[in-house]
Amino acid sequence: MELLKTFWWLLLILFVLTLLYFKKIKEEKTIDSNTDYSQENLDGKFHELENGDTWLAFPYQLTQQNKKKFILANVQQNKEFKDEYGYTFIVSKLINVEYYNTVSNYQGVVRKTGNPYVVFKVIPKTESPDASINVTGNNAPINISNGEGTATQTIVNSSFSNKIEEYKDVMINHGILEEDINVVINNPNNEHIKESFLSKYGLELAKISVNVAGFVVNLLKIFQS
Structure with missing residues (x-):
C-alpha cells in the first residue's frame, strides 16, 4: 500500500512538472511573437x-x-x-x-x-572603402583612387611575391610568421602557396593599414590587386 502511494505521488509530481514545462514554452513563444x-x-x-x-x-x-x-x-x-x-x-x-x-x-x-x-x-572590408587599386604589368605603379583623384606609388616589379617582400617587416611586426612570408617570396610563381597564405592570414592582413601615396589601405587589398 505504501509503495502504491509513493507511485501516485511520483506520477503527480511528474504531471505538475510537465504542465509547468509546457506553460513555460508557451510563455516564451508568446514573448517571441510579440517582440520587435x-x-x-x-x-x-x-x-x-x-x-x-x-x-x-x-x-x-x-x-x-x-x-x-x-x-x-x-x-x-x-x-x-x-x-x-x-x-x-x-x-x-x-x-x-x-x-x-x-x-x-x-x-x-x-x-x-x-x-x-x-x-x-x-x-x-577594406579600411578605405572608396579607394580602388589598379596594378598594370609587372613593373607598374600602384594607383590609388578615392573618387576625388588618383595618386601613385611605384613598387618595382609589383608581382605578388615582391609586394610581400616590400611589406615583410610590417607583417612580421604584426605577428605574421617570417617563415611563412619567406615561403611566398621564394616561390613567386606558385599560385597554391599564394592562395594558402591569403587564406591563412587574410583577417590579419585586412587589419594592417599602410600609407600608399597618401591613402590608408590595408595589406589584403594590396596583395589581392
Whole structure:
C-alpha cells in the first residue's frame, strides 16, 4: 500500500512538472511573437576559425522562431557589421540556420550543447572603402583612387611575391610568421602557396593599414590587386 502511494505521488509530481514545462514554452513563444527585434540587440558574436575564416553567429532559442526569421530576413549578403575592435566586416554567405556547439566525452561521443545559432561567413572590408587599386604589368605603379583623384606609388616589379617582400617587416611586426612570408617570396610563381597564405592570414592582413601615396589601405587589398 505504501509503495502504491509513493507511485501516485511520483506520477503527480511528474504531471505538475510537465504542465509547468509546457506553460513555460508557451510563455516564451508568446514573448517571441510579440517582440520587435528591430529594437533589440541580436547579440551577434564574431568567431575566427583555425582555417582563417570568420563567422558571425546570432544565438536564439528553439522557442524564438520569430527572432530566427528576423535574422534571416535582415542579415543579407553584403550587409556590414563592426566587431568589438571597430573593424568592419561584410556578410559573405549563410553557413547554417541551426548551428550548435558540440562537446565530446572520453569515448569520443559528440553531442550538441546549448542553444542554436544562425551563422554567417563574413569577410573584412577594406579600411578605405572608396579607394580602388589598379596594378598594370609587372613593373607598374600602384594607383590609388578615392573618387576625388588618383595618386601613385611605384613598387618595382609589383608581382605578388615582391609586394610581400616590400611589406615583410610590417607583417612580421604584426605577428605574421617570417617563415611563412619567406615561403611566398621564394616561390613567386606558385599560385597554391599564394592562395594558402591569403587564406591563412587574410583577417590579419585586412587589419594592417599602410600609407600608399597618401591613402590608408590595408595589406589584403594590396596583395589581392
